[in-house]
Amino acid sequence: MKFWFAIPLWQRVIAALILGIVVGYFWGEDATSIKWIGDFFIASIRMLVVPLIFFSLVAGVAAIGDLRKLGSVGGRAILLFIVTGQIAVWLGLGLGTVLAPGSGVDASGMDLDQTRLESAQAAQENAKTFTDMIVEIVPASPVQVMADVNVLPLIVFSLLIGIGILMAKEEGKPVQKVFDSGAIIMQKVTMVVMELTPFGVFALMAWVAGTLGLDALAALAQLVVLNYVGCLLIILVIYSAMIKFLAKLPVIDFFRGIVDAIAVSYSTASSNATLPVTLRCAERNLGVSNSVAAFVISLGATINMNGTAMYLGLATLFGAQVFGVDLSWGQYFLISILATLGAIGAAGIPGAGLIMMALVFGAVGVPLETIALVAGVDRIMDMMRTTTNVSGDAAVATTVASMTGDLDRAEMISADDV
Ligand code: ASP
Numbered sequence: 004m005k006f007w008f009a010i011p012l013w014q015r016v017i018a019a020l021i022l023g024i025v026v027g028y029f030w031g032e033d034a035t036s037i038k039w040i041g042d043f044f045i046a047s048i049r050m051l052v053v054p055l056i057f058f059s060l061v062a063g064v065a066a067i068g069d070l071r072k073l074g075s076v077g078g079r080a081i082l083l084f085i086v087t088g089q090i091a092v093w094l095g096l097g098l099g100t101v102l103a104p105g106s107g108v109d110a111s112g113m114d115l116d117q118t119r120l121e122s123a124q125a126a127q128e129n130a131k132t133f134t135d136m137i138v139e140i141v142p143a144s145p146v147q148v149m150a151d152v153n154v155l156p157l158i159v160f161s162l163l164i165g166i167g168i169l170m171a172k173e174e175g176k177p178v179q180k181v182f183d184s185g186a187i188i189m190q191k192v193t194m195v196v197m198e199l200t201p202f203g204v205f206a207l208m209a210w211v212a213g214t215l216g217l218d219a220l221a222a223l224a225q226l227v228v229l230n231y232v233g234c235l236l237i238i239l240v241i242y243s244a245m246i247k248f249l250a251k252l253p254v255i256d257f258f259r260g261i262v263d264a265i266a267v268s269y270s271t272a273s274s275n276a277t278l279p280v281t282l283r284c285a286e287r288n289l290g291v292s293n294s295v296a297a298f299v300i301s302l303g304a305t306i307n308m309n310g311t312a313m314y315l316g317l318a319t320l321f322g323a324q325v326f327g328v329d330l331s332w333g334q335y336f337l338i339s340i341l342a343t344l345g346a347i348g349a350a351g352i353p354g355a356g357l358i359m360m361a362l363v364f365g366a367v368g369v370p371l372e373t374i375a376l377v378a379g380v381d382r383i384m385d386m387m388r389t390t391t392n393v394s395g396d397a398a399v400a401t402t403v404a405s406m407t408g409d410l411d412r413a414e415m416i417s418a419d420d421v
Contacts, residue, residue, distance in 0.1 A: 012197060013272070013353070013382040019201035020379035023208025024220065034213030037206045041375050044203025047196045048358050048374065053149045055193065055358065056348035057161050058185035063305040063347075064165020065179045068298070069172070076403055080299045083245070083399045084307040085343065091237050091309035091391075092342040095316030096335060098233050104225035104317075105324030152365065158344050190275070190352050197354055200378065207375035219325070223380050226321050230384040233313045234391040241309075242398040250398075250405040252412075260288030261397045268393035272385040274304040274351030277393050285397050290414025291404040299403055303396030308346035310391025311356040314384060315342035319363050322373030334367045341366055356388055357381045 007015070027034045099105075142148040142156035149157060168175040168182070211219050246257045258265075264284045268277040278301060285296040319338050323330050330338075345359035360374050377384075404410040 012200065015201040016204055016379065016382055019205040020208050023205040023379065024212045026205075027209035027212030027214075028217075030209060031213050034209040038210040040205075041203050041207035041210060044199045044207070044378075045371055045374055047199055049152070049361050049371070051189070051193055051196060051358055052361050053152055053157065054185075055189045055350055055355075056157055056362075057149070058182055058189050059305055059350045060158060060161035060348050061165045061168070062179070062182040062186040063302060064162055065168040065175070065182060066298075066302055066305075068169075070166075070169050076295060076298060076407060077302075079403045079406060080302065080307075080399055083402060084303065084347075087237075087241055087245070087309050087395060087399070088307070088312045088343040088346055089339060090241055091233075091313040092316040092339045092346075094233055094236060095313035095318075095342070096320060096338065098229050099317045099320030099324075102225070102229060103320075103324055104229055105222050105321040152362070158348060161348075186350070190350055193350065193352060193355070193358070200354070203375070204379040208379050211376055219376065222321070222325065223377065226317070226377065227380050227384055229317055230314055231387050233317060234310050234387045237309050237313060237391050238394050242394055245398050245402050250402040250410075252401065252405060257289065257398070257401060260284055261394060264393050264397060265390055268389045269386045272353040272382065272389045274308070274389055274392050274396070276352075277389070278304045278351070281393050281397055285400050287414070289397070289401050290411035291400050292409035292411070295404045295407065295409040296400050299400040300396045303399055304351045304393075306347040307395050307399060308349055308351075308356070308388070308392040309395045310388030311349050311359070312342050312346035313391070314356055314388050315345050315359060315363050318360055318373065318377060319367065319369055321377070322360075322364060322369040323367070325373060325376065326370045328367070328369050330367060337366055338363055351389075351392070353385055353389075354381060356385060 140156050140159050142160050145160050148160065168179045243254045246252050246254050261281070261284045264277055264281040267280045268274065271277060281300050281304070282296055285291040285300055286293055316338055319342070322328070341363045345362050349355035349359045357374060357378060361371060364371055364373060401410065
């Protein structure tokens with residue numbers, strides 16, 4: 004037991020992945036008999052979606068502090084979060100559409116749960132008009148919305164509660180504390196569920212390798228490569244442009260200033276765990292004022308996740324291609340909104356993006372089995388997503404600080420003596 008926990012989770016997951024492939028390859032179609040372990044894992048992940056979004060989003064909004072702050076620093080930061088998030092998700096959708104990592108996989112041999120496929124088809128047939136969608140983002144009953152895992156209205160509801168907490172000022176504090184603590188508790192619960200990952204991944208990879216063969220694995224490798232390409236484009240093109248043209252600062256110095264945060268985020272795959280390092284880099288190496296850094300970066304660690312947004316777009320197309328789900332333009336837009344919101348709702352912890360897939364997939368009828376397919380390689384992609392997310396927090400904080408006069412340029416130039 005001790006020995007088991009002494010090995011980092013991601014290493015156990017990779018080992019399970021490899022073992023699963025080998026076992027599945029030799030076991031063949033009969034590997035389906037252990038698929039239930041994977042189903043158990045997926046069900047556990049789904050269980051987390053609603054409470055995780057609810058607590059972390061409300062806590063995130065409430066962390067803004069007061070409503071006026073929303074207007075100045077918050078307004079700018081959130082605008083940048085949203086614009087870069089949208090660019091990121093469309094980049095993921097573009098890469099996924101043009102390079103089609105999931106095509107060429109024949110999923111017909113997979114014994115998919117028939118009802119799930121039917122509900123996926125039903126979801127497609129019930130494609131809604133734009134006005135229907137607008138009306139439906141207002142939750143008629145918050146409880147119903149939670150019970151149905153209907154994420155868009157849930158997010159609207161959570162945002163409103165967050166704003167309500169801010170409006171209530173002192174009287175809102177006790178409830179804010181509850182949400183802060185709830186968010187932390189949900190992260191712990193997620194950690195517990197994540198302990199199932201090696202078993203889930205083993206069973207699912209054995210099932211995938213046994214029923215799909217090596218094509219699927221080649222497709223997964225393509226997905227991983229595309230994930231890296233997308234993340235690197237976001238960092239090198241979007242963030243560089245933001246620093247150069249909006250913040251009007253030297254790009255090289257910016258990246259030199261955040262090297263520590265990059266290293267820590269890549270190895271921990273957690274924006275939250277990296278938070279203290281990101282803050283330190285922004286304040287000491289980039290010259291961002293303490294208040295702007297603390298506010299933008301701690302909010303960003305929860306809601307600004309461009310790597311995750313890009314990945315959610317890409318992975319949805321991957322799943323659609325593997326399982327032969329046709330997506331309309333309307334659904335592309337729905338994905339772009341949900342992936343951005345999913346990235347906002349994802350906690351800054353390892354594997355959070357994987358959990359958020361459930362919400363995007365469900366809305367556009369992509370089978371949840373896709374989560375199973377990608378779970379084994381998620382960590383490798385998560386590391387890069389997180390680095391993208393964290394660099395984005397630092398880039399937005401620096402840009403906002405530069406716009407509002409909260410940046411000490413002399414500090415930044417001296418980045419070499421870090
Ligand atoms: N691990 C990522 C982060 O902490 C979230 C994700 O899984 O995409 O930023």
